[in-house]
Amino acid sequence: MNSNSLWSLRLGFSNKQAPTIEKLGLKKFLEQSFQIPFDKSIPSLLDNSPKTYADLREQRQKAKDGNAEVKKLIQREGIQTNLEMKSWWIDKMLSDEFPLREKMVCFWHNHYVATYQKVKVNYWIFQHNQILREHAFGNFKELTKLMIQSNAIVRYLDNQDNKKDKINENLSRELLELFTIGIGNYTEEDIQNGAKGLAGLGLGEEKAVYRKSAMDNDPITYFGKKGVFKADEMVDIIFQQKNAPYFITRKILKWFIYDEPSEKLVTYYGDYLKSVNFEIKPFLTKIFTEEFEKNTAGSKIKNPLEYSLQLVSELNLDLKNNNFLAFFLKQQNMDLFNQPNVKGWDGGKSWLTSQIYLQRNNLAFLLTNGRVLNQRLMKDFSKADNPKLKEIQVNLEWKKTDNKQIIKELSDRLLFQVEDSTQKDLESILKYDFDVNSKNADQAVLRLFNTIIKLPEFQLI
Incomplete structure (x- = not known):
């Protein structure tokens, strides 16, 4: 490649x-x-969604006073808005001239998990997403402070129920286990005392706020330090711990380059992250510019976003909305705003089970044939041949040369490697006497493309 x-x-x-x-x-x-730059405005899809406590109280009262149908309608409206928000985000990924920010937002989205299924307030999920977007290349420590004081995280990890004399440890535990230093680098006492420091941190208008009546202001011992610590001070202490730079380094290497990064590499880049005081921009620059010089192609399985959006781009599909892509991602267990659990998507080999591979091949067939995609088609692939289905225009770009050059052109941008046997198979599809000016030339190259994207090698980058 x-x-x-x-x-x-x-x-x-x-x-x-x-x-x-x-x-x-x-x-x-x-x-x-x-x-x-990025758009800081609130998308119109959230116009009718609750944004303030007054809005939320009004909606909840409406649901409480209404019959079962009213409750279902409110629930359906929330789910529909969340689907539109997924489509809105996918559009940003597809259309941005420099999509690295959205790639990084998606990484943080799966690091600081907060799902709509649990939070149930689309505006808070949007706020969470925008914080990640604004600070995607900022400081890891400062982003952690913002995240644990966001309404979405507080609601998702039940910290609104964490009060003095009635402690809930969820946020305190995940702050250490999943957000910062990982299992084995803290004690149960750290979790218990951390929960006391976070007691009273509840939901607010724009972000979480401490409520005096629920706070625990007794001194605690946190990673050997004694004092009255709240969210910001606790994060400062956590980031003094040995594993803080290496935990996130491993995850970033996995997200962008290696499904199994070596410990030597994790230590090397983790040391650098610590030296730049957890600033993400220079950290990413160092990783990408140094790894760019190495022969690392084929070291990572494409996630469903990388797989599907690459196909849409290669085929130059003009999509009216991205709902079908959101549904495909859900099928592939990469449901945006709704990870399966607080650990997020596993990634790596989990992206290539036999079922997922079959779903990917089905998507490849539908897209290359310009079929309209919807939930009915994705669930029942046999309906893909229905002649009444509306088609979308497919426009695969290729240079009018000879068969070997066309194969090389597509291989160079689609496959991390081409074995001799694969090359022969591809040449049997696009033969030596292929006429680039023939009536069916585009269809022939499209058949070649369809074969390439179903190869195991296409699943890797």
Whole structure:
């Protein structure tokens, strides 16, 4: 695979940025990716969603006073808005000129998990998403402070129920286990005392706030330090612990490059993260520019976003909305805003079970044939041949050369390697006497493309 194509996929969701990487060089490409502005406005899809406590109280009262149908309607409206929000986010991933920010938002989204299924307030989920977007390349420690004081996280991890003399340890535990230092690097006493420090941190208008009546202001011992510590001070103490830089380094390497990063590499980059005081921008720059020089293609299984968005981009599909992609991601166990548990998506080999591979091949068939995709089709693939289905225009770009050059062009941007046997198979599809000007030339190259994207090698980057 061409290195520019490889890193376009790794730093985004398609091959689209490969020419820009080649033109600018990776370092300048990263600089522009970091500087690109983002939309801070609230999307219109949230116009009718509760945004204040008054709105929430009004909606809850309506549900309480209404009959079963009213309650179902409110529930359906919330689910529909969440689907629209998924589609809105996928559109940003597809359309951004420099999609690294959205790739990083998705990483943080799976690190600081807060699901709509549990939170049930779309606006809080949107706020959570926007905090990640604004601070995607910022400081890991400061982002952690913002996250544990967001309404979405507080609601998801039940900290509104954490009060003096009635302690709930959920947020305190996950702050250590999943957000910062990992299992084996803290004690149960740290969790218990941390929960006391977080007692009273409840839901607020724009972010979580401490409520005096529920706070526990007794001194605690936290990682050997004694005092009255609240959220910010606790995070400062956590980030003084030995494993703080290495825990997140391993996860970032897994997200972007290696399903199984070596401990040597984790230590090397973790040491650097510590030296720059947990600043993400220089940290990513160092990782990407150094790993770009290595032959690392094929070291990571594509997640469902990388797989599906690459296909949409390669085929230049003009989609009216992205709901079908959101449904496909849900099928593939990568449901945006709704991870299966607080640990998030496992990634790695979990992205390539036999069922997931079959679903991917089904999607590939439908997209290359320009079929309209919906839940009915994705659930029952046999309906894909229904002649009444509306079609979408497919436009695969390829240069009019000879068969071997066309195969090489597609292989360079789609496959991390091509074995001799694979090359022969591809040449049997697009034969030596292939006429680039024939009436069915586009269909022939599309058949070649369809074969390539169903190869095991296409699943890797």
